[in-house]
Amino acid sequence: MKLVSYKYKGKPGSLRVGFMNGERIVDVQEAYRQHLLSRGEKDFAYNLKHIMPADPDSFFSAGNQVIASAGEVYKNAGELNLEEISLTREEVYLSTPIPNPSKIICVGKNYAEHAAEMKSDIPDYPVLFAKFANSLIGPEDSIMKSDATQKLDYEVELGLVIGKEASGVKREEALEYLAGYTIGNDISARDLQKRTPQWLQGKTLDKSTPVGPWVVTPDEVGDSGKLSIRSVVNGQERQAANTDQLIFDVPFLIEFISNLITLNPGDIILTGTPNGVGFAMDPPQFLTDGDTVTLEIDKIGRMENRVEAKGRP
Structure with a gap:
């Protein structure tokens, strides 16, 4: 899995974490939301701030457990409807993956x-x-x-x-x-x-x-x-x-x-x-x-x- 930090070109907003799905970028938090909804876990699906952080620094600071959860979604991407939350490279600006590492x-x-x-x-x-x-x-x-x-x-x-x-x-x-x-x-x-x-x-x-x-x-x-x-x-x-x-x-x-x-x-x-x-x-x-x-x-x-x-x- 290739994890990126991105934001929409020409629009205000914070950096978010995505993964590469072929040549497209899929938002990790939104993909995880789709994953939970597909399993009927609505309570968790709408409270993802700590379960699956959207901003890169929080995401990588959460470590391998969160990355592994994102990996489950990545592996099962074909079973989810991710079209609405995937973007082309031309639509986004890619940042350095971890903008503020502690070291x-x-x-x-x-x-x-x-x-x-x-x-x-x-x-x-x-x-x-x-x-x-x-x-x-x-x-x-x-x-x-x-x-x-x-x-x-x-x-x-x-x-x-x-x-x-x-x-x-x-x-x-x-x-x-x-x-x-x-x-x-x-x-x-x-x-x-x-x-x-x-x-x-x-x-x-x-x-x-x-x-x-x-x-x-x-x-x-x-x-x-x-x-x-x-x-x-x-x-x-x-x-x-x-x-x-x-x-x-x-x-x-x-x-x-x-x-x-x-x-x-x-x-x-x-x-x-x-x-x-x-x-x-x-x-x-x-x-x-x-x-x-x-x-x-x-x-x-x-x-x-x-x-x-x-x-x-």
Whole structure:
């Protein structure tokens, strides 16, 4: 199941959660209402605020139990009359799936060839840093190029979304704590990142980090350690790798991080980028106004964003 956050184009209103049904978006809360009515459960059908939240942050914060309930409706969509609550892509704006996660934890230097191109040693432990919600944008938004940086760079990454509270998790149980997978572009202002030992200032500029276009539940992805991953800038392939090259794989990362920090439903982990970033090219190739960055991860999807200089008319 592919879960999206959407709202009607050109109309006031809040973001809502939907799932992709072919090429159409079906509102999750309304679909669940139809599901309950089909079973004669009218009392629950008209009191769904807590049972099946409509807004994305509440939905993902509710965790895997609510996502599993949405999955039941998705699997039985053919038995319900969902035509009136389904929309085309042209009718909606897609947001980043979780606009205000409590945590965005990123992993640096998690592919050996990327560590080498950045002239770094392979780390003994995961290199962790944070982003904040101010940086998040969705699949239809432009990457803002702040005038504070002249060295804006792209980084395609496999994103993890946590589905239930995780503290002290063991590796063999780690995947049980996942709500799903997404795509992230860990946009980095290299000049800001490199001017101090701490990377934060180069990693969380306003409206700089695309995450999306949806969250794909683990049953549709399967083995997250065997996914092709690539980035393309203005039609030129820049990064091409496979998640089997991760130094610290998904179960290890969940175990490691959860033994330091309690992870909550809706938290996002970006797992690191492969080699091929603009900073390491000869000469370096940084993003400029009007560039287009396309990211693809096998079994998850494709996301494309345009770069827009801050303050451009």
